[in-house]
Amino acid sequence: MRIQSFAQLLIFAFFIGLVGWTITNQVGRTQLKIKSREDWLLDGIGLTIQGILIPLLQATLVYFFYQHLLPTQQGYLKVPLITNFIISFVVVDYLYYWNHRLLHTKFFWKVHQVHHTITQMDVLGTSRNTLWTSLLIVYLWIHTLFLYLLADPTGYLLGVSLTSALDLWRHSRLMIPTNTRLYQLLSSWLILPQDHTWHHCREICNYNYGANLKIWDKLHGTYYENKKLPSMIGIPISLSLVKKLLFPF
Template sequence: MGDDLSYWARGTALAVARYAVIVATVGVLISVLPRTVAPRIQPRSPRPAQLRREAISSIVSAVIFSSILYVSVMAHLISPQPFESLPIWRWAVALLVLLIGHDTWFYWTHRLLHTRAFWPIHQLHHQSRTPTVLTAYAFHPLEALVNGAFILPASLITPLSYPVLVAFMVTMIARNAMAHGGREVFPAGRDGHPRLGWMTTVTHHDLHHQRGAGNYGLYFSFWDRIMGTERADYLDAYRRARNGASVGVSPQPIEGDPVAETPAAHSGQRP
């Protein structure tokens, strides 16, 4: 038992440290970019109380994520394979499958958390109307459990190894922190649309925090487009952000499942 607790403690400390290093790195990188390259999306800045709340929630979430992985391995719910058991290209495919699978898990559980029954859990995350890199893990403990549980179905759809799991976690944290970073780093094409239109931009998720509805994807935009939940004002907000015109925070309160209440507000239609 003592060895098990020591192993859990070391793994958890590593998970918290990994999160802190990645989030800090992303925060520094986007902050030093010129405004012409990464303009601010919102005109206002977060308050110190928000940053403190996000930091505490993030540590709790990192502990929960690490604990889920620990229990899953110790209970043989997942069995990571030796890295040398498969060629590198197979592990590259496994990482891609993990990202697509996680985006799918995130989209549908995110939609569920926006229903009235589960909104009280998700509301903690949405207290950050002006998100920061720390918002990435600022979850209610129950929401962290839902997010962390992805590792169980993931083991059924693709082989896992510890290097692939680490690569997935690093990618997930960095991409999540970037999405909450408040600076639009995704370049626009000549038509004003995102050059990587199949990926969610920072404005894409920032609007979700501002309005509280629509734009539920994490890495990719295809589920929002298929299900008609990409906000109708997204591309206009993206163009304004790229042109250096801040996108103001909506004064309307966030409550319930806005998809069911006001579907016309984010029809998903793209010009």
């Protein structure tokens, strides 16, 4: 639990850093000024659920569920730190890729569409969703399972922290300039904010489902690349605040 608390602290520090950059950036500061009260409320509730409620749920109810389901398997997996990290950063990333695609199917889209109402890439909108969408995301269940099964989850939690930090980053406007060596180093394999911006584009949102790695989108034909940014992101939906939070059908 001490390691998990430290991981949460690192993620929070990264989030505060991105918020600080947004405030000091002229474009980002302008975006914050024009956000509606409803958007502030949606984003604030989403971040509270994602950052506080979900970790508490993982540490209590879901963890106790695995204790009941697998009473003799706690700490059963004794694998090296690097293997733990790969499970978290690569294997779970592939599970999330399919989870994300599932949310874009006709049956689940009504739930996920609230996330796509953000009209500007903004770190505060990372967790905009209905109140219960997180129950449908693989992270809630798979992270707790591995934390329960692993004898030493340090490497796994490192992967979780890095994935969470990347999730915050790819929803921000902190873009890596395309003419830099850093962009050349990362752009071939890592999902960047530029890539995820196109996922939120109104016309072609059924691309770039990956969280960490581009290989899954490239492998399954859902990768879209464009060094320019889309002219418009976000979808218009005529739902009240209550419906966006509770029942967007």
